[in-house]
Amino acid sequence: MLTDIEISHNAQLKPITEIAENLGLLPTELVTHGEAKAKVNLSILERLKDSPKGKMVIVTAVTPTPYGEGKTVTSIGLTQGLQKLGFKACACLRQPSMGPIFGIKGGAAGGGYAQVVPMEELNFHLTGDIHAVSSAHNLAAAAIDARLHHEQRLGEKEFKRQSELKPLHIDPQKVLWKRVVDHNDRSLREITVGQGDINGPQHSSSFDITAASELMAILALSKNLQDMRKRIGKVHLALDKFGSPITAEMLGVAGAMTAIMAEAIKPTLMQTLSGAPCFIHAGPFANIAHGNSSIIADNIALGLADIVVTEGGFGSDMGFEKYCNIKVPQAGKVPDAAVLVVTLKALKANGVLVNDSETKSVEHQALESGYENLRWHILNIIQYGIPVVVAINKFATDNDDEIEWLKSKSLQDGAFACEVSEAFAKGDQGAEQLAKEVIKATKEQNKFKTLYDNEMGLEAKLSTLVELGYGASGVELSETAKKQLNEIKLLAYDHLPICMAKTPLSISHNPELKGAPKNFIIPIKEFRLNAGAGFITAIAGNVMTMPGLGVKPAYLNIDVNEEGHIVGVS
DSSP states (O other), rough: OOOHHHHHHHHOOHHHHHHHHHHHHOOGEEEESSOOOOETTHHHHOOOOOOTTOOOEEEESSOOTOOOOOOHHHHHHHHHHHHHHTTOOOEEEEOOOHHHHHTTTTSSEOOOOOTEEEEEHHHTTTTSSSHHHHHHHHHHHHHHHHHHHHHHHHHHHHHHHHSSOOOOOEEEEEEEEEESSSOGGGGGSEOOOOOHHHHEEEEOOEEEEGSSHHHHHHHHHHHHHHHHHHHHHHOEEEEEETTTTHHHHHOOHHHHHHHHHHTSSSSSEEEEEEEEEEOOOOOOOTTTTTOOOHHHHHHHHHHOSEEEEEOOOOSIIIHHEEEEEHHHHHOOOOEEEEEEEHHHHHHHTTTTTOOOSSEEEHHHHHHHHHHHHEEEEEEEHHHOOOOOOEEEEOTOOOOOHHHHHHHHHHTTTSSSEEEEHHHHEEEEEEEEHHHHHHHHHHTOOOOOSSSHHHHSSSSHHHHHHHHHHSOOOEEEEEEEHHHHHHHHHHOTTTSOOOOEEEOSSSSOOTOOOOOOSSEEHHHHHEEETTTTEEEEEEEETOSSSSSSOSSSSSGGGGGGGGOOEEEOOO
């Protein structure tokens, strides 16, 4: 079989204008960026506001291995399979961050014959949205430090005279807004800024990866340009010397930040290998932020297509949970069905390799042990009141008897259906049966409910999330977290939902706890108020908002060949 990048290079792409026309976009609603991609003007939202809405399917997964279990492959393959069945289908996916691309994944455009193409354009820069988020974010960081410098240098009276601005009295030790870059770089986790006689005042700071920026979450959750402008104005940048918050609006930088992101708020239209439309928009990580693509892309797709396929990052305890408890209340559209992606490999990785049976192989014993992880995720989705279709992402080396055993167990434990997906190897044909079951699932009665009511107190929401959302026995707050929680209450933001930042490699906070762990306590290290995005981040365990490169990073495989083609992306 050809490599992913070879398949992408050999693809016969349709003009993006043809993809747009088939979906129902008007020529005036499209701004092309070459032959393969285009931005969509937000004027379409007004045209579609009263149109019938399609069905929404959210694709999630079991607890993944570090390389993922083919959730994006399945999302794209399912969209292609639905198209093959004659439905007008559209995918809505996040834009890949270059951090994971050069770090461990080597690409995030799907794979095999279930790809968004051209994959190298998707993986590198696309239409520049992530760079716009970085620039807008870092402008605010520079504006804070500049204000600190000039107020200190000139003194209150002279600063007012020269700037015609009211002094903000920023506390340099209470600057909340860090800096961002779209790369994994552990050396930037802790830095000092303002060193030198003319660069001060000196204070501690750090970098996050751009996907962790509150602006990325705002981009994904905004309903239009005006909504994004309002949200950016609410962002808390620092505290003054009296402990009061300083927002982007107060600093006077919110308008410029919005201007930088004015093009980024427009979704990018691309296509799959079979010519199915796909909106790429926003890229928040699910282990740090809420891990879903944009409300705007969803709304456009729902107004044009019969069925829309989107995905939440990592397992159902991560992106799916945040989709239900953070995105749905803001978007107003509940999912009609969920697809739960699983691989035999992932379940065996969540199991225990022992050989204490004369009749069962070590591998099958690991599968049976690891099945508890899949069972947990099935029941987790069911508690939200929507039907779940288990999709077995099949590898060529998989054992057919084990697959049949997995199908039977999944149905016993409440899955609406369980189907093999061979989208990677066979494209739309390999996902056709899965698509049929998903269509049936979307016709089931929907009993969707969130895990908690946002009018509940913060402690009650947090307890509900860790106990019902992860199966933990409780939560433990650090002294720092307790103080921050009280500060959030005093600022009257306790009505916001919780966005847990934790490891994706376990349902718990501890990546070493595999399967379906029980009787564990979630330790909360700190809280971060995201007033503009509309959620409170709770940081659990040792999760990092700036990843680091591993000992053998994926960038070692990436190059440009003599023909000028990018190679080594997967």
